[in-house]
Amino acid sequence: MEHPAVLLGFLGFSILLIAVFVFRPGVTRSQGGKIVAFFVLFALPLFCLGVGFSAELDRSKSTQFCLSCHIMEPYGKSLRVDDPMHLAAAHFQNHRVPADEACYTCHTNYAMFGSVKAKLGGLRHIYVYYLGHPPKAEDIKLYEPFNNRECLHCHAGARSFEEGAVHAADPSLLPAIKANKVSCLSSGCHQTVHDVATLGEQKLWQGAGNAQ
Amino acid sequence: MLSENILEKRLQIAGIVLILGLLAEGLCLLGRGPVAFLLFVGLAGLLLVVGILIFLLALVRAGHVKSQTTE
Secondary structure (H helix, E strand, C coil), rough: CCCCHHHHHHHHHHHHHHHHHCHHHHHHHHHHHHHHHEEEEHHHHHHHHHHHHHHHHHHCCHHHCCCCHHHHHHHHHHHEEECCCHHHHHHHCCCCCCCHHHHHHHHHHCCCCCHHHHHHHHHHHHHHHHHHHCHHHHHHCCCCCHHHHHHHCCCCCCCHHHHHHHHHHHHCCHHHCCCCCCCCCCCCCCCCCCCCCHHHHCEEEECCCCCC | CCCCCCHHHHHHHHHHHHHHHHHHHHHHHCCCCHHHHHHHHHHHHEEEEEEEEHHHHHHHHHHHHHHHHCC
């Protein structure tokens, strides 16, 4: 039940069924009425809650959701920078990450409870955005240094990564990257990720399916 | 509007709370962004859980009253 219209229709149908028990409570006097009441007043709302939560959780992973906060707009624009040296832009434009879940794919934690941690981080963002003092877009920093694990989730084992000229040049480099001792984002490697400070000077790609 | 029968009255209250919860859930699904997500978890989710608990409590208390009257 991914489509919101289907879910809304189901919610409407559930409301109608519950309304029968609100306006005609006498139907629960019969044995059959009691059984139906159990489904309508217990199982159905529980199902609606589960399906709704799943839909909301899925939506909260979308690129559009992340970029709905004004402060994130420059980061959305940085996905359109027309320069392959910009890591996030190159991943987004070449669909190395799903375009509709671009932020979540890289910024979730690929460890146990990573999604829960990402959601708790999101709640902190909302708190700062509405009740705190949000920093300027260019001053936003990650809570923790970016862990190579998030890159290796996709790149580990890939030929382009394992046999890449730079990666293979020094035999000690790959083990160090895999052990998170040398960051993928180190200076001289993939250091430009979201360069929002110089966004005004960058040429933007105007292809289809762009982020905001 | 509420029934005089205590069990039916509780079921009606549970139904009203559940309807409010489902309406809130529908509105949240129409909305976009983090505020809709927060409203879903904080308001719609809460109303639905409270409605379900009222329903279960009504069942438990109805069974309790029935057993007392038969003793």
